Each structure stands twice: as C-alpha cells, then as structure tokens.
Amino acid sequence: MEPFVRLEGVVAPLDRVNVDTDQIIPKQFLKRVERTGFGQFAFFDWRFLEDGKPNPKFELNQPGYEDASILVAGRNFGCGSSREHAPWALLDYGIRVVIAPSFGDIFYNNCAKNGMLLVTLPETTVNEILARAKSQPGYQLTVDLEKNLVTDNAGLELSFEIDAFRRHCLLNGLDDIGLTLNHQGDISAFEAERPSWKPVVIASQVPVLGR
Amino acid sequence: MSPRTMFDKIWDAHVVRDVPGEPALLYIDLHLVHEVTSPQAFDGLRLADRKVRRPDLTVATMDHNVPTWARSIPSTDEIAVKQMEVLEKNCRDFGITLYDIHHPQQGIVHVIGPELGLTQPGLTIVCGDSHTSTHGAFGALAFGIGTSEVEHVLATQCLLQDRPKTFEIRVNGTLPHGVTAKDVILAIIGKIGTGGAAGYAVEYTGEVIRSLSMEGRMTVCNMSIEGGARAGMVAPDATTFAYLEGRPNAPKGKDWEKALAEWQKLPSDEGASFDRLIEIDGNSLVPYVTWGTNPGMVVPVTGSIPDPSSFSDDGDRRSVERALEYMALIPGTPIEDIFVDRVFLGSCTNSRIEDLRAAAKVARGRKVHPNVRAMVVPGSTSVKRQAEAEGLHRIFEEAGFEWREAGCSMCLGMNPDILRPGERCASTSNRNFEGRQGKGGRTHLVSPVMAAATAIAGHFVDTRDWNVEG
Numbered sequence: 001m002e003p004f005v006r007l008e009g010v011v012a013p014l015d016r017v018n019v020d021t022d023q024i025i026p027k028q029f030l031k032r033v034e035r036t037g038f039g040q041f042a043f044f045d046w047r048f049l050e051d052g053k054p055n056p057k058f059e060l061n062q063p064g065y066e067d068a069s070i071l072v073a074g075r076n077f078g079c080g081s082s083r084e085h086a087p088w089a090l091l092d093y094g095i096r097v098v099i100a101p102s103f104g105d106i107f108y109n110n111c112a113k114n115g116m117l118l119v120t121l122p123e124t125t126v127n128e129i130l131a132r133a134k135s136q137p138g139y140q141l142t143v144d145l146e147k148n149l150v151t152d153n154a155g156l157e158l159s160f161e162i163d164a165f166r167r168h169c170l171l172n173g174l175d176d177i178g179l180t181l182n183h184q185g186d187i188s189a190f191e192a193e194r195p196s197w198k199p200v201v202i203a204s205q206v207p208v209l210g211r
Numbered sequence: 212m213s214p215r216t217m218f219d220k221i222w223d224a225h226v227v228r229d230v231p232g233e234p235a236l237l238y239i240d241l242h243l244v245h246e247v248t249s250p251q252a253f254d255g256l257r258l259a260d261r262k263v264r265r266p267d268l269t270v271a272t273m274d275h276n277v278p279t280w281a282r283s284i285p286s287t288d289e290i291a292v293k294q295m296e297v298l299e300k301n302c303r304d305f306g307i308t309l310y311d312i313h314h315p316q317q318g319i320v321h322v323i324g325p326e327l328g329l330t331q332p333g334l335t336i337v338c339g340d341s342h343t344s345t346h347g348a349f350g351a352l353a354f355g356i357g358t359s360e361v362e363h364v365l366a367t368q369c370l371l372q373d374r375p376k377t378f379e380i381r382v383n384g385t386l387p388h389g390v391t392a393k394d395v396i397l398a399i400i401g402k403i404g405t406g407g408a409a410g411y412a413v414e415y416t417g418e419v420i421r422s423l424s425m426e427g428r429m430t431v432c433n434m435s436i437e438g439g440a441r442a443g444m445v446a447p448d449a450t451t452f453a454y455l456e457g458r459p460n461a462p463k464g465k466d467w468e469k470a471l472a473e474w475q476k477l478p479s480d481e482g483a484s485f486d487r488l489i490e491i492d493g494n495s496l497v498p499y500v501t502w503g504t505n506p507g508m509v510v511p512v513t514g515s516i517p518d519p520s521s522f523s524d525d526g527d528r529r530s531v532e533r534a535l536e537y538m539a540l541i542p543g544t545p546i547e548d549i550f551v552d553r554v555f556l557g558s559c560t561n562s563r564i565e566d567l568r569a570a571a572k573v574a575r576g577r578k579v580h581p582n583v584r585a586m587v588v589p590g591s592t593s594v595k596r597q598a599e600a601e602g603l604h605r606i607f608e609e610a611g612f613e614w615r616e617a618g619c620s621m622c623l624g625m626n627p628d629i630l631r632p633g634e635r636c637a638s639t640s641n642r643n644f645e646g647r648q649g650k651g652g653r654t655h656l657v658s659p660v661m662a663a664a665t666a667i668a669g670h671f672v673d674t675r676d677w678n679v680e681g
C-alpha cells in the first residue's frame with residue numbers, strides 16, 4: 001500500500017448527503033476481475049448523459065475541478081453496498097482524500113485499506129469548505145496526516161482526529177495481512193481451543209426442504 | 212462477571228488478540244464468498260503466494276450476476292460469465308466448496324447459508340456483501356466486509372475490527388393483521404434514518420421480534436445495514452433451534468446437545484446495558500412503502516408524498532427534492548394513487564419460502580394487472596424446489612407472474628433482469644438507490660404481500676383491506 005503523509009490538491013465539492021456506493025460506482029461496472037481501471041466509471045450515472053457526453057450539470061464536471069484529488073461531501077458518504085470498487089474508482093479517478101461529516105462504515109474501512117484518507121469534520125466546517133470550493137473553482141487544501149491538519153492558503157486551519165492505528169498504517173503504508181500473519185501463533189492457539197461442534201463446510205448434495 | 216449483551220459474549224469469545232490502541236483480531240467461523248467481490252482477493256493471495264488458511268470454513272456461491280432464465284440457456288453476458296469462471300477456478304485452486312449455477316443448492320449467499328444449516332448461533336460470519344447482517348437472525352455476529360478484508364480473512368481466518376457500540380431496538384406489542392417483518396424494518400429505518408445506527412451492532416428484541424419466524428427475523432436483520440448498522444442480531448430461541456435441527460450442516464447427535472447448551476447461554480443477560488435503546492410500538496405499525504431514493508424515505512401506505520419544504524435541515528431538503536425529481540413524484544400524492552410498471556418479488560430480504568407462500572396467498576385466483584410485468588425470483592434453487600412441491604409456482608403462473616430461477620436478479624440488476632429508464636417498480640428488495648435496479652429505474656420497497664397485491668391492483672393498496680385468509 002502506498003503511504004499517505006501529506007497531500008496538496010484541488011478540492012471538488014459534492015454537496016449531497018447520503019451518497020451511496022451504488023452512485024460512486026454503478027453495478028454495471030462491477031464485473032471486472034481486476035482492481036484497476038474503475039476511474040472511468042466513477043459517478044457514472046451522474047457524470048454522463050444518455051448519449052455518453054459529460055453531464056454539464058454534474059458538480060465534478062464543472063471547469064476548475066478536473067484535477068481534483070480531494071473530495072468534500074455531505075454526511076453519510078459511502079453508505080450502502082460493501083463494494084470496494086467504490087474506493088478503487090475514486091482512487092483511479094484521482095481522489096486520495098474525502099472530507100465529510102460522517103461516512104458509511106464499510107466504505108471507511110475499505111478506503112483505509114487502499115491508502116485513502118477519510119477526514120471527518122463537523123458539518124458546519126464541511127459546509128464552509130464546500131462553500132469555498134464552490135465559489136472558487138480550483139480551490140486548494142493541504143491535508144497533512146503527520147500533523148492531523150487541513151489547511152488552505154487563506155488562513156483556514158482545521159485539526160482532525162483519526163484512530164491511531166489507522167493513522168500509523170496509512171503513514172507507513174502497512175499491509176494488514178502482513179501484520180496479522182505475524183500473529184499466526186495466536187491464531188493457531190485459538191483454533192486449537194475451538195469446539196468440535198462448530199460447523200465446517202461439507203458439500204451438501206441432499207436436497208434441503210423448507211419447513 | 213457483570214451482565215453482558217449477546218454481542219459482547221460473541222465478540223469476547225472470538226478475540227484472538229487484543230492490544231490497546233489497535234483493532235481487535237477476531238476469529239471468523241464462517242466466510243461466505245460470491246463471484247463479484249472475491250476475484251481481486253484471490254488475485255492478491257496469488258501475488259503474495261499465500262494460501263487460504265481454512266478452506267473448510269469457507270463456502271462460495273454464484274448469485275449476483277447469474278441469469279434467472281432457464282439454466283439450460285447460457286448467460287449471454289461475457290464479462291459475467293468470465294466472473295463466474297474465475298470463481299470456479301479460484302475455488303478449485305484453493306480447495307473451497309462451491310455451489311455453482313447448476314448446483315441443486317445454489318442460491319443467494321444469504322439464503323443458502325441458513326438453509327444449509329451453516330449459519331448457527333454464536334458464530335462470527337463475514338461475506339464481501341453488506342447484507343451479511345441477515346445471518347444475525349440466528350444470534351450470530353455477521354457483517355459485510357470489503358474485498359481487501361475478504362483477502363485478509365482468506366489468508367488468516369481473522370479480521371481486524373474496531374469494537375462497535377451496542378444498540379437495542381425493542382419492538383413491543385403484537386403486529387396488526389396484514390403487517391409483516393418487512394414493515395417492521397422499514398418503520399425502524401424510517402425512524403432512525405439511513406445513518407442512524409452507524410457504528411453500532413443492533414440487537415432486535417421485544418415481543419414482536421420473538422413472535423417472528425426465522426424468515427421474518429432474517430428480513431429484519433437483513434436491512435440493518437440500511438440503517439447504517441454494522442450488524443443486526445436476534446437472540447436464538449426455540450424457533451431458531453427448530454429451524455436448524457436436521458439441516459445438512461447443523462450439528463448432529465451428541466454435538467447437537469453440546470451446541471444447544473452453548474446456544475442457550477447466548478441471549479443478553481438480565482440487566483445488560485446497551486449504549487443506546489429505542490422502543491417501537493408494534494401495535495401501531497402499518498404496511499409501508501418507500502417513496503424516495505434511500506430506504507429511510509418511507510411512509511405508511513395510507514400516507515402521501517412529503518413536501519420538501521417540511522424538512523428543516525438544508526441537506527435533507529435538497530436530497531428530498533432530488534429524490535422526488537428522480538422518482539417523478541409530486542408532493543401530496545397519496546401513495547395508493549401511484550401506479551407501477553413492474554413488480555419484483557425476490558432478493559435476500561424476501562425470497563424465502565415463507566415470503567413466497569405469503570405472496571401466493573394474495574395471488575391465488577387473481578390476475579396480474581395488464582399494465583404490470585411481475586416476476587418471482589426464488590432466493591435459492593432449494594426454495595424454488597420447495598415452492599414447486601407446494602404448487603406455488605402454478606398459482607403465480609396462473610395469475611400472470613413470471614416464475615424464475617434463483618439469484619439476486621433485479622435486486623441489483625447485474626444480470627439481464629433490469630428496469631428500463633423511467634419504469635416504476637414495487638420491489639421486495641432492500642435498496643431503492645438511484646439506478647439500483649437499472650439506470651433511471653424507480654424503486655419502491657415493500658413487503659411480499661404488498662408486492663403481490665400491487666401487481667394485481669396495478670397500484671399500491673392497503674393490504675390490510677385484502678382479506679387473505681390465514
């Protein structure tokens with residue numbers, strides 16, 4: 001995983017609440033068996049018109065936001081489906097940081113596993129950033145994970161909180177699986193104590209009848 | 212020891228390693244896998260030269276993009292076929308049991324787990340699918356994970372997890388005639404909102420929940436994620452044990468006795484405290500219909516489309532406006548005046564045998580409205596067989612419903628079953644997000660009884676007025 005330390009970038013405002021992962025990446029694009037190449041489908045149904053042309057009304061299609069790497073959105077961003085294709089699509093589209101008042105639970109975890117930083121800030125603060133980004137296309141923020149700070153060059157300075165373990169993994173680009181495999185001994189010890197009646201999967205050919 | 216909730220007991224029993232300042236390492240008893248969220252995880256294993264630690268605790272099925280037309284006709288979608296082939300190869304290479312499209316037990320992952328008796332009380336269960344919360348109906352701790360976590364579980368049989376808070380949702384009283392488990396969960400989400408339970412593991416309690424069948428409890432737990440919850444669960448009881456006994460993967464003989472003794476210790480202790488509690492009066496519940504583009508946008512069938520100006524929060528107001536525009540609905544319109552083009556009876560929320568029986572009772576001797584195309588998609592091939600043994604398929608077909616093969620189907624429209632732009636659908640599934648059932652499609656979430664009655668009437672109706680016997 002690529003470490004995340006500090007990012008300076010253009011902010012794209014997506015002033016909507018409850019943006020679900022079905023919107024971030026619609027299901028017709030979930031059939032790929034790779035992790036790459038999902039950016040072209042990010043926000044597809046909002047971003048493109050029926051004829052495949054960019055929808056001029058969609059926020060991120062407005063001039064000035066093309067190179068955005070920071071997305072700011074309303075509360076409960078990333079709710080719904082567990083599809084990790086959502087962070088894959090955002091990353092591939094160029095987004096490395098999302099700032100919102102709250103996030104869908106599974107989405108939050110998925111982003112962390114892909115080196116994306118999600119910054120939770122109070123709703124009023126997020127609204128302030130949204131307002132700045134909307135009124136000044138090309139508006140930039142600096143997100144510094146070492147200092148836990150979000151700043152702009154007009155005096156805005158916001159500190160944010162993040163779980164220490166997640167921060168450590170992000171800063172160092174650590175891969176969870178590698179970390180867990182260091183504890184194989186603990187896992188084997190746990191397994192040795194596991195009761196015999198717990199199920200193991202046996203392929204069933206017997207027809208099951210409902211009752 | 213101080214009184215503990217069921218969640219606490221299951222969590223504590225699965226902690227492999229717990230170090231302050233780090234998420235806990237939890238052992239996973241059962242890992243369910245499907246074709247859409249697993250290919251990249253298996254790929255990751257190969258790249259790092261890792262094995263599946265416990266293929267015997269892992270089971271796979273094909274459900275999300277299988278066509279529901281006759282199994283003898285192959286899928287016409289090349290990419291979907293590739294995804295299914297990749298799953299087959301992955302299962303073969305890593306030694307995982309697979310219920311493939313031609314298997315007599317194939318079905319939606321959240322339908323076959325319980326059906327096979329794999330889903331049991333006290334287990335930790337995960338799947339790369341947010342509706343894994345369904346399995347919580349058995350008193351298991353079950354939740355959805357992303358693909359990186361799928362890879363983590365495949366490689367280690369463990370998961371790093373932050374301990375969620377606990378939330379008791381108590382539904383008191385008795386449900387009025389004609390009100391179903393689906394209405395209970397729609398009412399709950401309507402009350403708490405789509406993010407209302409974020410960060411919590413929910414336990415559903417109260418007389419109404421106790422009186423529900425396993426199918427009903429699964430419907431309730433299934434939609435926990437639509438309220439933002441990590442997991443939803445119901446304490447196991449005689450109903451649970453009766454459902455499980457004799458299932459292919461349920462414990463047998465002496466093991467059954469041992470398991471039963473353990474399961475009976477699971478319910479939350481008297482006096483255990485939850486971080487949050489809400490109470491709902493079951494007697495006051497009615498049939499519900501969603502009108503918007505998230506499951507929290509819901510009203511009684513006797514209600515009408517809300518006016519955006521009645522919402523005080525700015526974000527809410529704009530999202531209501533956007534939802535009404537997308538749904539092409541005008542504030543003040545009575546729900547019963549809304550006509551539909553399609554009806555979908557299926558999905559992991561409502562495609563079990565009891566759901567089909569309830570809908571068939573409504574359909575018996577009636578005809579689907581000429582303007583409506585209605586389809587019934589059983590949740591599993593086993594459900595389909597059972598329904599056919601009971602003659603339900605004939606009732607549906609005679610009424611004009613299409614009778615299909617098992618799969619997720621129009622719940623998310625990854626297969627050929629989709630809405631066309633502008634089509635309006637009464638659906639027993641769990642998500643009414645924009646485009647969920649097809650780009651531009653308009654989804655109203657309802658119970659199986661409501662779906663069947665709507666198919667016949669052509670518009671939403673108060674199912675309590677439909678005198679359906681028994």
Ligand code: SF4
Nearest residue numbers: 342558559619622623
């Ligand atoms: S039926 Fe729908 S919600 Fe359930 S697993 Fe399938 S796609 Fe997901």
